[in-house]
Amino acid sequence: MNHKNEESDTLTEAKTPVSNFIRTIIDNDLQTGKHSKIVTRFPPEPNGYLHVGHTKSICLNFGLARDYQGVCHLRFDDTNPEAEDVEYVDSIMEDIRWLGWDWKDKLFYASDYYEKLYDYAEILINDGKAFVCELSAEEMNKNRGTLTQPGIDSPWRDRPAAENLDLFRRMRAGEFADGQMTLRAKIDMRSGNINMRDPVIYRIKRASHHRTGDKWCIYPMYDYTHPISDALEGITHSICTLEFEDHRPLYDWILDQLPVPCHPRQIEFARLNLSYTVMSKRLLLTLVKEGYVNGWDDPRMPTVAGMRRRGFTAAALRELADRIGVAKASSTVDFELLQYCVREDLNKHAKRVMAVLDPLKVIIENYPEDTTEMLEAINNPEDETAGTRMIPFSRELYIEREDFLTDPPKGWFRLAPGAEIRLKHAYYITCKEVVLDADGKIDKLICSYDPASGGGWTEDARKVKGTLHWIDASNCIPVEARIYDQLFTVSDPMSAEEGKTFLDYLNPDSLKVIKALAEPSLAEAKPGESFQFLRLGYFCADYDSKPSAPVFNRVVTLKDSWQKKGVVSQRLV
RNA sequence: UGGGCAGUAGCCAAGUGGUAAGGCAGCGGGUUUUGGUCCCGCCAUUCGGGGGUUCAAGUCCUCCCUGCCCAGCCA
Numbered sequence: 001m002n003h004k005n006e007e008s009d010t011l012t013e014a015k016t017p018v019s020n021f022i023r024t025i026i027d028n029d030l031q032t033g034k035h036s037k038i039v040t041r042f043p044p045e046p047n048g049y050l051h052v053g054h055t056k057s058i059c060l061n062f063g064l065a066r067d068y069q070g071v072c073h074l075r076f077d078d079t080n081p082e083a084e085d086v087e088y089v090d091s092i093m094e095d096i097r098w099l100g101w102d103w104k105d106k107l108f109y110a111s112d113y114y115e116k117l118y119d120y121a122e123i124l125i126n127d128g129k130a131f132v133c134e135l136s137a138e139e140m141n142k143n144r145g146t147l148t149q150p151g152i153d154s155p156w157r158d159r160p161a162a163e164n165l166d167l168f169r170r171m172r173a174g175e176f177a178d179g180q181m182t183l184r185a186k187i188d189m190r191s192g193n194i195n196m197r198d199p200v201i202y203r204i205k206r207a208s209h210h211r212t213g214d215k216w217c218i219y220p221m222y223d224y225t226h227p228i229s230d231a232l233e234g235i236t237h238s239i240c241t242l243e244f245e246d247h248r249p250l251y252d253w254i255l256d257q258l259p260v261p262c263h264p265r266q267i268e269f270a271r272l273n274l275s276y277t278v279m280s281k282r283l284l285l286t287l288v289k290e291g292y293v294n295g296w297d298d299p300r301m302p303t304v305a306g307m308r309r310r311g312f313t314a315a316a317l318r319e320l321a322d323r324i325g326v327a328k329a330s331s332t333v334d335f336e337l338l339q340y341c342v343r344e345d346l347n348k349h350a351k352r353v354m355a356v357l358d359p360l361k362v363i364i365e366n367y368p369e370d371t372t373e374m375l376e377a378i379n380n381p382e383d384e385t386a387g388t389r390m391i392p393f394s395r396e397l398y399i400e401r402e403d404f405l406t407d408p409p410k411g412w413f414r415l416a417p418g419a420e421i422r423l424k425h426a427y428y429i430t431c432k433e434v435v436l437d438a439d440g441k442i443d444k445l446i447c448s449y450d451p452a453s454g455g456g457w458t459e460d461a462r463k464v465k466g467t468l469h470w471i472d473a474s475n476c477i478p479v480e481a482r483i484y485d486q487l488f489t490v491s492d493p494m495s496a497e498e499g500k501t502f503l504d505y506l507n508p509d510s511l512k513v514i515k516a517l518a519e520p521s522l523a524e525a526k527p528g529e530s531f532q533f534l535r536l537g538y539f540c541a542d543y544d545s546k547p548s549a550p551v552f553n554r555v556v557t558l559k560d561s562w563q564k565k566g567v568v569s570q571r572l573v
Numbered sequence: 574u575g576g577g578c579a580g581u582a583g584c585c586a587a588g589u590g591g592u593a594a595g596g597c598a599g600c601g602g603g604u605u606u607u608g609g610u611c612c613c614g615c616c617a618u619u620c621g622g623g624g625g626u627u628c629a630a631g632u633c634c635u636c637c638c639u640g641c642c643c644a645g646c647c648a
Contacts, residue, residue, distance in 0.1 A: 194643060
């Protein structure tokens with residue numbers, strides 16, 4: 001994968017954190033002496049790529065560990081071999097590192113605990129707290145009851161412990177078929193909480209595991225595995241999302257029955273939702289598998305890999321996580337906030353360059369024909385250390401077609417017949433003549449320049465309000481610009497109207513490929529390198545770039561308070 | 574009409590009985606060789622609604638309303 005982490009800030013310097021209910025709990029636990037050090041964990045299942053929703057959880061868990069001088073473990077919750085794959089564990093580790101976090105030597109897998117988990121299960125059985133059930137999946141489902149009706153006890157519920165133990169051992173030994181029996185916790189079939197209705201804790205599943213291979217044919221369930229894994233690792237605060245709230249009684253029940261080293265506290269918070277996108281692994285998988293996007297790292301995807309490729313920076317993603325806060329109210333954050341975070345970071349770090357997406361030729365009639373002069377251009381006004389570079393200027397140039405209007409509206413201070421504008425870093429030019437082609441379309445502009453305005457400035461107090469970006473027609477390179485827009489046309493693709501699905505809201509214009517022209521320096525752009533194309537937006541070199549044929553992904557546009565006024569309606573993109 | 578959770582501005586969110594932080598968005602102005610950045614100002618007489626307790630309630634009590642999650646041998 002081609003990317004690099006252009007971090008200039010450091011994660012060790014935490015800003016003053018905004019208070020949230022989890023910090024309040026931790027502060028309290030530290031103050032009362034319940035804990036002297038905190039241990040958190042990020043527990044992904046390796047069954048898909050990480051998305052922005054996960055970055056909230058990652059930054060929360062690793063951020064708490066950083067701020068409280070604790071540690072955060074990375075633990076793969078790999079208890080369902082059918083869905084999991086090393087491709088995913090690799091991408092997850094890569095993404096977390098790219099985000100700037102370090103789990104040091106605290107890398108774990110739930111599958112590392114299979115043996116211990118098994119031993120604990122035998123304890124449960126011996127204590128009469130678990131039983132082997134021979135109900136089929138359908139029968140069990142039927143006996144479970146409904147949301148409003150209690151379930152009924154399994155006929156196998158009161159088997160003697162010895163028999164349960166024998167059966168469970170034989171389950172492990174592979175004597176039974178997949179699905180033929182399960183190990184269930186013996187809790188309460190009449191509980192209002194369906195998770196407590198004798199939940200399955202082990203199932204028989206002959207699937208090759210990405211780490212344990214074919215060693216096991218029984219696999220523990222999440223609700224059983226997770227609390228024990230947390231306890232074995234000495235996790236103090238086990239932070240998860242809201243949908244696990246009613247699993248907490250089960251989490252606590254499991255730990256209460258067993259001689260585990262400690263009893264971590266599960267705390268739930270609201271997951272991140274972002275407008276104009278979807279945040280479920282299942283839906284993202286659909287987009288990938290059915291070809292609506294070009295893979296997990298398609299720049300339109302809300303995956304960490306996709307956003308990285310698009311040019312969103314790790315610092316921006318972390319900033320987003322900091323800004324959205326942590327609470328228990330389900331919420332959907334405006335995509336605008338993410339864009340703000342990206343612009344904020346890129347504004348400080350991206351080198352300014354010039355490129356023209358939709359060229360309109362300009363001929364400077366009073367500029368010598370066989371001259372090319374090199375002009376000095378500042379690389380980043382926000383960062384003096386970024387230095388300057390030289391850019392070529394000669395008689396024939398290109399400007400952005402939308403920067404010229406024959407009959408401009410009031411308030412227009414770009415180019416128009418007779419108008420004078422500044423070419424960034426170059427000269428003032430005045431439009432003398434508009435040349436049309438056979439179809440009546442504007443073919444080129446004949447302009448004159450003021451030789452006294454070198455560098456884009458004159459000593460007189462002349463008012464030249466407009467400044468345009470441009471490129472030298474004979475000293476530029478062709479580049480491919482991939483112009484991205486929201487993948488969906490509605491802010492909440494999940495709440496589809498009758499008979500529609502989220503796929504019906506895919507934005508047909510989410511990607512436009514444009515042949516653009518850019519200043520020569522861009523020929524050397526490295527994949528992953530970000531630039532501000534002056535006045536157009538931030539662009540990031542894609543790994544599809546070839547040495548002489550760079551490809552740029554548009555990360556985000558610049559804010560445009562002029563366009564917002566609605567005066568210019570037809571923008572190229 | 575089972576269980577769990579949540580409602581503070583368009584979107585997030587702080588607030589832990591003492592008189593509604595902050596950010597994004599929006600609006601207005603200033604600076605500007607990017608209509609960018611930056612800077613300044615405005616933006617909740619009120620916290621889902623009604624009662625109640627209190628000198629004092631977003632915070633406590635009570636009733637109601639709305640939304641989200643749960644019936645995988647997924648996590």
